[in-house]
């Protein structure tokens with residue numbers, strides 16, 4: 001069973017007793033947004049992350065979703081990627097391919113992964129170029145307020161340090177504004193070389209979901225969502241800076257991840 005509550009600009013909270021409820025509701029959420037986007041725009045532009053997120057999407061490969069979702073209309077991107085070859089165990093592309101994309105009929109020409117023959121800096125520039133072409137054709141919509149791509153849905157996990165995509169606490173990549181995609185060669189979470197959507201791109205999406213499970217992330221969830229004192233530095237918890245300008249943010253949390261939220265006891269009553 002889930003409880004839901006609003007936290008204004010820090011998003012809607014959905015808290016689940018167990019992972020089974022969470023993954024079922026999460027699959028319903030993705031399937032519904034896919035349906036609405038396809039109805040409205042003819043395509044569904046979705047950006048994935050790495051980590052446990054992909055295993056939490058596993059229900060989408062099962063019925064009814066495997067049969068009811070219009071997979072041929074999906075265009076798949078990565079909100080962040082590790083700069084390694086596509087068949088490397090660290091590759092977010094490989095993770096998604098093995099756990100999701102090879103099990104559903106997404107068209108290979110609609111899977112927009114990074115060029116793994118390039119350096120991190122070159123791969124970021126190349127990925128931004130690819131994205132710009134797809135924004136021109138409106139495969140990915142554009143935000144009128146920011147001129148950034150407006151993804152139908154960006155899916156993020158969160159690390160125990162509060163990072164999302166490859167935007168880490170206190171790292172200069174959080175501040176990047178001019179670029180859509182930036183790169184790191186010193187990621188605190190291995191591997192060190194990565195590319196990542198910048199915050200303006202994440203915050204221009206129509207929908208953003210942050211999916212978090214486990215007690216190890218409870219403090220970061222608290223710091224990302226609860227009201228804090230004025231001295232609190234949001235740049236130290238990148239997930240707190242995810243605040244879509246014209247879109248909607250939803251947090252999918254299990255009970256352990258939500259256990260330090262000030263508002264969780266009210267919500268769970």
Ligand SMILES: O=C(O)[C@H](O)[C@@H](O)[C@H](O)[C@H](O)COP(=O)(O)O
Pocket residue numbers: 049050051052053080081082092156157158159160163164165166189
């Ligand atoms: O490539 C990456 O490392 C990810 O995109 C990263 O942002 C991930 O989503 C979080 O670190 C959460 O990962 P876990 O869910 O595995 O903790």
